[in-house]
Amino acid sequence: MSAHRYVPGRVGLLLIDTMNDVFSEDGKAYLTFKEEFERIGTFENLKRLLAGAREQGFPVFFAPMSYTEADYTSWKHVSGVHHEMFDNRLFVEGSWGAEFHPELSPQDDEIVITPHKNIDVLANTDLEVQLRQHNTEYIAIAGMVGTMCVESTARSCMEHGFHVTTFTDATAAVGGRDAYDAMILRYPFISHATLTVDEFLTATRASAT
Amino acid sequence: MSAHRYVPGRVGLLLIDTMNDVFSEDGKAYLTFKEEFERIGTFENLKRLLAGAREQGFPVFFAPMSYTEADYTSWKHVSGVHHEMFDNRLFVEGSWGAEFHPELSPQDDEIVITPHKNIDVLANTDLEVQLRQHNTEYIAIAGMVGTMCVESTARSCMEHGFHVTTFTDATAAVGGRDAYDAMILRYPFISHATLTVDEFLTATRASAT
Amino acid sequence: MSAHRYVPGRVGLLLIDTMNDVFSEDGKAYLTFKEEFERIGTFENLKRLLAGAREQGFPVFFAPMSYTEADYTSWKHVSGVHHEMFDNRLFVEGSWGAEFHPELSPQDDEIVITPHKNIDVLANTDLEVQLRQHNTEYIAIAGMVGTMCVESTARSCMEHGFHVTTFTDATAAVGGRDAYDAMILRYPFISHATLTVDEFLTATRASAT
Amino acid sequence: MSAHRYVPGRVGLLLIDTMNDVFSEDGKAYLTFKEEFERIGTFENLKRLLAGAREQGFPVFFAPMSYTEADYTSWKHVSGVHHEMFDNRLFVEGSWGAEFHPELSPQDDEIVITPHKNIDVLANTDLEVQLRQHNTEYIAIAGMVGTMCVESTARSCMEHGFHVTTFTDATAAVGGRDAYDAMILRYPFISHATLTVDEFLTATRASAT
Numbered sequence: 001m002s003a004h005r006y007v008p009g010r011v012g013l014l015l016i017d018t019m020n021d022v023f024s025e026d027g028k029a030y031l032t033f034k035e036e037f038e039r040i041g042t043f044e045n046l047k048r049l050l051a052g053a054r055e056q057g058f059p060v061f062f063a064p065m066s067y068t069e070a071d072y073t074s075w076k077h078v079s080g081v082h083h084e085m086f087d088n089r090l091f092v093e094g095s096w097g098a099e100f101h102p103e104l105s106p107q108d109d110e111i112v113i114t115p116h117k118n119i120d121v122l123a124n125t126d127l128e129v130q131l132r133q134h135n136t137e138y139i140a141i142a143g144m145v146g147t148m149c150v151e152s153t154a155r156s157c158m159e160h161g162f163h164v165t166t167f168t169d170a171t172a173a174v175g176g177r178d179a180y181d182a183m184i185l186r187y188p189f190i191s192h193a194t195l196t197v198d199e200f201l202t203a204t205r206a207s208a209t
Numbered sequence: 210m211s212a213h214r215y216v217p218g219r220v221g222l223l224l225i226d227t228m229n230d231v232f233s234e235d236g237k238a239y240l241t242f243k244e245e246f247e248r249i250g251t252f253e254n255l256k257r258l259l260a261g262a263r264e265q266g267f268p269v270f271f272a273p274m275s276y277t278e279a280d281y282t283s284w285k286h287v288s289g290v291h292h293e294m295f296d297n298r299l300f301v302e303g304s305w306g307a308e309f310h311p312e313l314s315p316q317d318d319e320i321v322i323t324p325h326k327n328i329d330v331l332a333n334t335d336l337e338v339q340l341r342q343h344n345t346e347y348i349a350i351a352g353m354v355g356t357m358c359v360e361s362t363a364r365s366c367m368e369h370g371f372h373v374t375t376f377t378d379a380t381a382a383v384g385g386r387d388a389y390d391a392m393i394l395r396y397p398f399i400s401h402a403t404l405t406v407d408e409f410l411t412a413t414r415a416s417a418t
Numbered sequence: 419m420s421a422h423r424y425v426p427g428r429v430g431l432l433l434i435d436t437m438n439d440v441f442s443e444d445g446k447a448y449l450t451f452k453e454e455f456e457r458i459g460t461f462e463n464l465k466r467l468l469a470g471a472r473e474q475g476f477p478v479f480f481a482p483m484s485y486t487e488a489d490y491t492s493w494k495h496v497s498g499v500h501h502e503m504f505d506n507r508l509f510v511e512g513s514w515g516a517e518f519h520p521e522l523s524p525q526d527d528e529i530v531i532t533p534h535k536n537i538d539v540l541a542n543t544d545l546e547v548q549l550r551q552h553n554t555e556y557i558a559i560a561g562m563v564g565t566m567c568v569e570s571t572a573r574s575c576m577e578h579g580f581h582v583t584t585f586t587d588a589t590a591a592v593g594g595r596d597a598y599d600a601m602i603l604r605y606p607f608i609s610h611a612t613l614t615v616d617e618f619l620t621a622t623r624a625s626a627t
Numbered sequence: 628m629s630a631h632r633y634v635p636g637r638v639g640l641l642l643i644d645t646m647n648d649v650f651s652e653d654g655k656a657y658l659t660f661k662e663e664f665e666r667i668g669t670f671e672n673l674k675r676l677l678a679g680a681r682e683q684g685f686p687v688f689f690a691p692m693s694y695t696e697a698d699y700t701s702w703k704h705v706s707g708v709h710h711e712m713f714d715n716r717l718f719v720e721g722s723w724g725a726e727f728h729p730e731l732s733p734q735d736d737e738i739v740i741t742p743h744k745n746i747d748v749l750a751n752t753d754l755e756v757q758l759r760q761h762n763t764e765y766i767a768i769a770g771m772v773g774t775m776c777v778e779s780t781a782r783s784c785m786e787h788g789f790h791v792t793t794f795t796d797a798t799a800a801v802g803g804r805d806a807y808d809a810m811i812l813r814y815p816f817i818s819h820a821t822l823t824v825d826e827f828l829t830a831t832r833a834s835a836t
Binding site: 077080081147160 | 703707708745746747751774775779785787789791801802805809812813815816818819
């Protein structure tokens, strides 16, 4: 049971990198996460989270990732996570791998954030202005990768004064179970609520009444 | 003659909003600026600036503007400049008006920044990471509107520690000649060099030898 | 009469650079602005604005400016506005000139933002997190200089999704009357309301009932 | 041996939260980290890193943390890490606990960043403008807490296009050895080099010749 309270009309959902390269069986990164996805139930939980957010009328923000050939080849300081993506040509702009998974895709009235080129969706995209312009003060952040884009974005949203909800069961870590366990211990520090999908949907529903 | 010095290999050019809606005779905002464009020579100067930058091998960054129907209709706090654009449906995403003017368009190897939704191109886009990843420390900023996007971006680039060059003859102001005159007095405060296109190209060429 | 509406409990006041160097007769920059201060009534209006904000219970944020000797002498890219301040040793950290004017000073429960080293108070300080953590969504921005710090901060607050109020009579421009006139034409573009102090206090009082 | 190369004149060192509350035996948070400090040799390594940076002439940036009573009591959205600090009154502004440890303190010519109120030193402080104004492109980040402030700052510096060096032996994690091990696996993703203090000092010395 959760005592967390959410102000009706000010809650939004952010889904990060729900692309084919991560969530489809033929995606380039799928096998990296398959085992943890199955243990956690990530995909099913994300679908239930999205359906619940739509049912409760939250604005939903989709944050995609994509790179051009120029990005892959011309950057001066390539970090480890970028090597991971660049060397394996993950998220090629315009390719199937960089499309949203059919079951985790935006509807016509939902907001698609400009592609993030790094791992913090709040930096270097229009996320902040879109969140604020859609009256979102309580932001729930799910998707992938739990220790990379989700964590950087959660840290930055907290930093900028949002109320941040992270999830134990709507993401997964790079590095398997040990990395997941350490991540789940960090999340409560960098956010304001760390919940399961069901706990979150119950708390927002209860707050609305 | 200019004594400004630029470090070879660290200079970049940013062109803002060189779209049909502003620079083509059938563009929705063209008439607003026509008189000042002709007095200043903005369009010809921009073409010469772009050609000179390419000749000297600078990275060129193109910053486009575009809005979706959702943007026009769903924002909570619509500022004056947004009313100007939203009420007149300027820069409709996917339309001819939001395409680059054919003579002020990116080549294959040039960088297109994600569309800015407000007037500061450094905020809410990937501009900063692209500038830094392409080794740009001295950024020359031209295009439109001189008092809006160009000025906000110059202010923010200065704020973030870039060396900023603004131009007297590669932009124009909203509000005509008086607004232009006041802008030209502000530019030297918010930037590190305020030059004509020819002065800039001469200074960078001289710095390279 | 103003039809602007403000949500009770979400309005805050930001006062920029209300330091002795600007507002006291012996301040280093006072003479630069004296004539416009008297024409506009800036100082009296600021005092009435502050008193009104306190009476209505708004959080008040004071943004001071100060520089160390290291700042004055070690920066790589010194812009025009910084030359103006550095060459004249304005706002020396710890000096009388960098203290708040006695009549425009924070009370014990008011928030003092970390000193801004440039002209955008939202960048490079704790302003954003303090605004959000004090529930401020509607931010009224007054103080000095109208064309520099106030304008940069207003532009950035608009950029980040705040509702921004600027003032015609609680600031002044560098460059005298012409610069002021041009500024007053720009403010409605970069903000959501451009009001007199009295119009603002009337609008917030009306919104609260 | 490290093949990492650093451009002479563009390397800086950032030390985070080297305050008495963390590094002095009577500090409020010391016991939390004592065991890991001893295992890793954090304190001795930090002193050697600082001495080496000074010897090689790098600019050194000190990032302190401090809170006012108003901060502790008036924030709207208090995250887990803030509860940790606020509930225990860590880093009280003006107190001994919020002073730099005597052996990890700035010298007169070194730069003290404005206090960070959250965990990302690049957000909400003057760090970025100070780094850029002191010609720092390669930033080495050490201090505490490895999984909180150091990690958030490293993530954000990478995000903004800096070359980032993290350390295995000049920090420690909240959560003990397991959290440390997971952190050491994350660092190479979010930075460009993860080194020991000695490897870093050797690499920068080699790059300078």
